Amino acid sequence: xxxxxxxxxxxxxxxxxxxxxxxxxxxxxxxxxxxxxxVSIMGAKDYSADLLDILYRGVMxxxxxxxxxxxxxxxxxxxYDPNTPINTDPRFVAAAVELFRKLGxxxxxxxxxxxxxxDSWAVAEEAxxxxxxxxxxxIFVDLNRDDVVAVQGFEEPEFFxxxxxxxxDLIVSLAKMKTHHWAGVTLSxxxxxxxxxxxxxxxxxxxxxxxxxxxxIIELNRLFPNSFAIVDGIMGMEGNGPIQGTGLQAGVVxxxxxxxxxxxxxxxxxxxxxxxxxxxxxxxHLGYWAATHIEQRGERIxxxxxxxxxxxxxxxxxxxx
Amino acid sequence: xxxxxxxxxxxxxxxLRREHLTRAQNPDGGWGxxxxxxxxxxxxAYAALALHGQPAAQRALxxxxxxxxxxGAWRANAKVRDAYWGTALMLTLFHSLGRHDAxxxxxxxxxxxxxxxEGSLSVRLVQRFQARVVDQDESVHGWPxxxxxxxxxxxxxxxxxxxxxxxxxxxxxxxxxxxxxYLLDRRCADGGWNYGNRRVYYTNMSAFPETTAxxxxxxxxxQASELKPSVERALAxxxxxxxxxxxxxxxxxxxxxxVAFTPxxxxxxxxxxxxxxxxxxxxxxDAGSRVFQVEKKPS
Numbered sequence: 354x355x356x357x358x359x360x361x362x363x364x365x366x367x368x369x370x371x372x373x374x375x376x377x378x379x380x381x382x383x384x385x386x387x388x389x390x391x392v393s394i395m396g397a398k399d400y401s402a403d404l405l406d407i408l409y410r411g412v413m414x415x416x417x418x419x420x421x422x423x424x425x426x427x428x429x430x431x432x433y434d435p436n437t438p439i440n441t442d443p444r445f446v447a448a449a450v451e452l453f454r455k456l457g458x459x460x461x462x463x464x465x466x467x468x469x470x471x472d473s474w475a476v477a478e479e480a481x482x483x484x485x486x487x488x489x490x491x492i493f494v495d496l497n498r499d500d501v502v503a504v505q506g507f508e509e510p511e512f513f514x515x516x517x518x519x520x521x522d523l524i525v526s527l528a529k530m531k532t533h534h535w536a537g538v539t540l541s542x543x544x545x546x547x548x549x550x551x552x553x554x555x556x557x558x559x560x561x562x563x564x565x566x567x568x569x570i571i572e573l574n575r576l577f578p579n580s581f582a583i584v585d586g587i588m589g590m591e592g593n594g595p596i597q598g599t600g601l602q603a604g605v606v607x608x609x610x611x612x613x614x615x616x617x618x619x620x621x622x623x624x625x626x627x628x629x630x631x632x633x634x635x636x637x638h639l640g641y642w643a644a645t646h647i648e649q650r651g652e653r654i655x656x657x658x659x660x661x662x663x664x665x666x667x668x669x670x671x672x673x674x
Numbered sequence: 675x676x677x678x679x680x681x682x683x684x685x686x687x688x689x690l691r692r693e694h695l696t697r698a699q700n701p702d703g704g705w706g707x708x709x710x711x712x713x714x715x716x717x718x719a720y721a722a723l724a725l726h727g728q729p730a731a732q733r734a735l736x737x738x739x740x741x742x743x744x745x746g747a748w749r750a751n752a753k754v755r756d757a758y759w760g761t762a763l764m765l766t767l768f769h770s771l772g773r774h775d776a777x778x779x780x781x782x783x784x785x786x787x788x789x790x791x792e793g794s795l796s797v798r799l800v801q802r803f804q805a806r807v808v809d810q811d812e813s814v815h816g817w818p819x820x821x822x823x824x825x826x827x828x829x830x831x832x833x834x835x836x837x838x839x840x841x842x843x844x845x846x847x848x849x850x851x852x853x854x855x856y857l858l859d860r861r862c863a864d865g866g867w868n869y870g871n872r873r874v875y876y877t878n879m880s881a882f883p884e885t886t887a888x889x890x891x892x893x894x895x896x897q898a899s900e901l902k903p904s905v906e907r908a909l910a911x912x913x914x915x916x917x918x919x920x921x922x923x924x925x926x927x928x929x930x931x932x933v934a935f936t937p938x939x940x941x942x943x944x945x946x947x948x949x950x951x952x953x954x955x956x957x958x959x960d961a962g963s964r965v966f967q968v969e970k971k972p973s
Contacts, residue, residue, distance in 0.1 A: 471828075471919055472884065472951075495707070513753070534875050552714060552750065555823070555826065556819075556828065557826070559819060559826070563791075563823060597874075664875060
């Protein structure tokens with residue numbers, strides 16, 4: 354699909370979103386919104402699908418306006434193993450780059466700070482990012498080794514983040530749909546661990562473990578409210594995620610500006626109870642996890658729900674278990 | 675398909691790197707991780723080692739000296755004031771320059787008293803739960819990235835090199851032995867090292883090339899037979915890795931262990947113009963194995 358969007362063609366869609374109670378990306382309040390959170394679910398059998406069209410329809414369904422904004426796409430790029438789908442697929446990221454450019458973003462960059470590997474560029478190389486994402490070398494910023502700026506956060510007067518990250522108007526969490534052997538799941542919210550700079554906090558970013566994984570996920574999402582989630586669930590990971598699990602073709606993409614609602618919807622698609630995931634149930638001040646407060650758009654959950662395998666220690670997370 | 679650049683004539687490749695490094699030096703005397711970025715201790719220390727004897731290295735040293743804290747530790751850069759793992763790297767730099775002055779002694783004292791927080795009560799309580807899923811000996815301590823955090827392979831390796839190089843190595847023998855025990859405990863089943871875990875949730879972790887190299891450097895002086903599987907793993911990683919950073923550390927480590935191998939040819943500059951990798955590539959071709967050499971094991 355080829356999209357040619359200008360302000361005139363985009364405005365009716367954005368207006369529709371506003372009229373239907375959609376909150377814009379930079380309007381998410383710190384308190385619970387009084388309207389339902391829209392989350393779009395789009396089917397995508399595999400990565401040969403028309404990803405640009407799928408992402409476009411999902412983003413538009415949530416009324417996102419990026420015109421003139423500096424957008425930073427944050428994929429889940431951790432480490433590479435040819436035998437299992439650890440990372441957000443590079444074709445998925447490439448489609449997102451193209452989409453946000455066509456939607457009128459002033460700038461589209463890709464930023465990531467892998468938690469385990471020092472050489473972010475090599476991980477990008479191994480994962481196919483440098484080959485499959487046009488202009489990758491020009492738009493990538495290694496969030497582990499950028500200039501940093503201090504902000505107040507994590508109950509500390511100075512907590513450092515990448516200058517390029519803080520310069521973005523919108524952070525798009527291009528997460529991977531995976532189980533996680535500490536947090537239960539890793540989706541759009543947990544993906545923000547990669548925003549923390551390794552050159553200050555190390556590899557792994559051990560300070561987040563000491564501060565508590567769930568509370569750190571929530572704090573990172575509180576610090577970066579100008580965000581939008583696009584979860585790559587086309588090929589997810591079940592079992593011993595986020596690194597050593599097994600690939601599972603879930604065939605779905607989930608999008609929305611309420612990250613809690615998006616991740617809760619992903620959980621339901623994975624047949625995991627979001628109310629049992631600490632960083633979701635304790636993030637009421639950031640968004641909704643309860644289904645009654647989420648307006649599902651696009652495909653129905655029931656049509657795509659597929660039980661992601663859980664390790665024995667996490668069996669209690671199963672929806673309706 | 676790869677985006678890696680084809681190999682260059684060695685002299686050309688080294689000139690390219692020296693010129694790139696020299697051009698990228700910041701007005702404050704330091705280097706960022708990438709051109710045009712603010713100075714950080716780590717790339718500045720590597721560049722100072724790589725350009726040893728040149729005025730650029732002297733300017734870098736003058737900056738780094740100013741970044742030492744009152745407690746002897748070094749900070750990461752002008753903005754990040756906390757004590758930092760790179761203190762070990764500074765001690766290695768000072769040692770290579772024969773600069774065993776008061777600043778060096780103060781840094782050495784700080785480093786020798788630092789350990790991972792595995793021993794704290796709260797951490798022990800957490801580890802009672804984690805013991806089911808993280809299979810390792812939590813009673814031995816390495817060094818953390820930052821005080822108050824757990825031990826990890828990379829900061830432990832740099833700390834061990836610094837302590838072993840010191841003329842006070844004999845005095846630190848017990849701490850060095852514990853650090854070595856930490857590394858040997860965390861060695862993966864494949865012979866190399868991951869970032870610090872060898873087995874999680876009943877599954878073996880795979881070794882990373884850069885941490886395997888650093889751990890091997892830190893374990894200089896151990897019996898060759900004990901390190902044989904790790905050296906074999908490092909040689910295999912050298913052939914397969916696509917990381918310029920990993921290739922340089924592996925080259926330096928294997929040379930430090932006197933292993934016969936064919937070093938990888940250098941191509942164009944590292945992606946993004948990575949200045950830490952550029953400096954280490956120069957070091958790997960020249961003095962790297964000497965800079966990180968440990969003469970003998972303390973007895």
